[in-house]
Amino acid sequence: MTGDGGAVDGAAEGLAEFRTDLDAWLDGHTDALAPGFEGAGTLDQQMAQLAKVKRLVFDAGWMRSGWPQRVGGLGGSTLTRAYLGEALTARDLVEPGLYSMTEVLAPTMIDYAAPELAAAMVPALLRGDETWCQGFSEPDAGSNLAALACRAERTDAGWRVTGQKVWTSLAQYAQRCVLLTRSGPPEAAHRGITALFVDMDSPGITVRPIGTMHGSPEFSELFFDGVVVPFDRMLGEEGGGWAVAMDLLPFERSTSLWHRAAFLHRRLQELLETAPPGAIDPYRLGEATQLLYAFRARSRATQHRMAEGDRLGPETSIDKVLLATAEQTVFDLIADALVAEVTMGDDPVSGRWRTEYLYSRAASIYGGSAEIQRNIIARRLLDLGDDR
Ligand SMILES: Cc1cc2nc3c(=O)[nH]c(=O)nc-3n(C[C@H](O)[C@H](O)[C@H](O)COP(=O)(O)OP(=O)(O)OC[C@H]3O[C@@H](n4cnc5c(N)ncnc54)[C@H](O)[C@@H]3O)c2cc1C
CATH class of the missing domain: 2.40.110.10 (Butyryl-CoA Dehydrogenase, subunit A, domain 2)
Known part of the structure; x- marks a missing residue:
């Protein structure tokens, strides 16, 4: 997704410049940012990698963009935050689920903690000095x-x-x-x-x-x-x-998931490069791609609404359902095309397909199950039945 012109673009002043400058900086710091392990790595390795990358991008100013100055940020559009997550994920520098915790927890902390508490704590989360x-x-x-x-x-x-x-x-x-x-x-x-x-x-x-x-x-x-x-x-x-x-869950169900589209695009691309000839069903590839773009279009609109100052609410259940559906369809396709890797893969590198396929099953549970999201859509957005 990075650099394909369809990301959170244009609308925020300075975003195009941010993207160009960040991409150039990432290109220039490939060795410093690269994971010191192959494949998915262990959770300890992924956490250490996340902390390293956050520290480097915070100290260079990228991670501070889009966050309020009162918590150590540089201000500016929240769209720059979205692009940073997208760029880091598209390059496989961070594990997307681990990275998203900042976007889940920090906005609510900023809104609800006493100002001096938020000012003291949030920078440590942004810089990767702390995990919450x-x-x-x-x-x-x-x-x-x-x-x-x-x-x-x-x-x-x-x-x-x-x-x-x-x-x-x-x-x-x-x-x-x-x-x-x-x-x-x-x-x-x-x-x-x-x-x-x-x-x-x-x-x-x-x-x-x-x-x-x-x-x-x-x-x-x-x-x-x-x-x-x-x-x-x-x-x-x-x-x-x-x-x-109720203010935190909408972030968990929408904006914190934006960069997962970059992750899923990357895996689809790798599937096309890796799968044996004839292993990919073209119809299902089309379906997975279409679902991924549906999530991305919805998520992009949500990012723009947040950037414009809108309060996110129950409508983010739609983002969550679209993400879970897209992620599981992409990994169903992968499981179909790379049967041996997904069913038996225990090699540290190719075993990543298996690990990620299994984790994709959780997409319809974390942040509130798919059934609960559909209840919210039916009752609170479509006014069908009791709001219980
Ligand atoms: C990978 C992962 C990470 C997580 N991380 C966190 C975390 O950091 N912090 C945290 O607090 N929680 C976390 N969770 C927990 C997650 O929020 C819950 O698993 C989720 O909300 C479902 O709750 P439950 O597991 O108790 O299932 P239950 O509520 O017992 O639901 C069981 C099943 O019944 C269905 N169901 C329940 N009620 C209804 C209903 N009214 N109508 C229709 N169907 C219904 C559900 O959809 C589900 O299929 C995580 C979960 C996962 C999988």
Whole structure:
């Protein structure tokens, strides 16, 4: 996608210049940016690569573009952020899922944290000095997030948190966690939730990585046993955590996914170069390409809406459904054409096809399952049935 003229273009003043200058800088820093491993690499290697790349692009100013000056950014259009992610992913310099956490968590932190807290914390995330995680899901609260039970009680020392989270991506690497807690009675449902910004080295936190079928333990169980969180670590108001979640999820379902199109384009291109003659069904190739462009067109429009200052909301469920459909169709095509690599590949280089195929199955689960996105589209966008 990089340089094909169809990316987030023109509309933002200075974007064309940003793209040209960034591409030239990336071309000039190939060795410094390159991963020191072949194939997909281990999760440890991918995380180290992500931190290295973020540090280099932050120190050179690219990673600061499009973020507010009050959190260490340089201001300017958010479209430059989108292009940076696209360029890094298109060159296979970062793993797209790991890179996206910044676009999921930082915007909400900027909007809801006390200004001095956001100013102190966000630069460390942008520069790759820190990893943050998102503690929303629980064993009995995934799709039905308003049922969450991880308890926060007021004490003289601050909030005292006790409970469990699950599927918390990168928690084992994280220095901070954006955590949803129940501070009111259970019957208060979504009105009794408070969001906290928690230091992961606080006494009482246990992190247990969970194995995955694709072999990369990207998420963990998180246990909180009387963890004290200072009051000034509240995001938004006491009891206002639902608003934080409802503002964060649209980023997770849309803008943070933009650069996955660059990743999927790259893999489709590699498939065309790698597959044995006749192995690719042209009809299915056409279908995968069309779905990918449908996601990209939708995602591009969302990026422009964010750049114009629009508040993102439930309409981002459409972006999420399109991404999950495109990603799984692309990898179904890959599995069909590269049967041996996807079914048995355990070689560190060619085994990347297998790892990525297996991970593509999660695209219709993370960020809210495809069924839940369709419920939101039906009820909240099309006004069909109850909004429950
Ligand atoms: C790779 C990955 C990374 C993740 N990272 C994080 C993270 O960092 N932080 C975090 O908090 N969570 C994370 N999650 C968790 C994710 O948000 C949840 O898995 C997701 O919201 C679904 O919740 P659940 O797993 O509890 O499934 P459930 O809610 O139990 O759903 C099970 C099935 O029932 C269906 N279903 C449930 N309710 C309905 C309904 N009302 N109508 C129709 N169908 C329904 C669902 O679609 C699903 O198919 C991650 C998940 C994955 C796979």
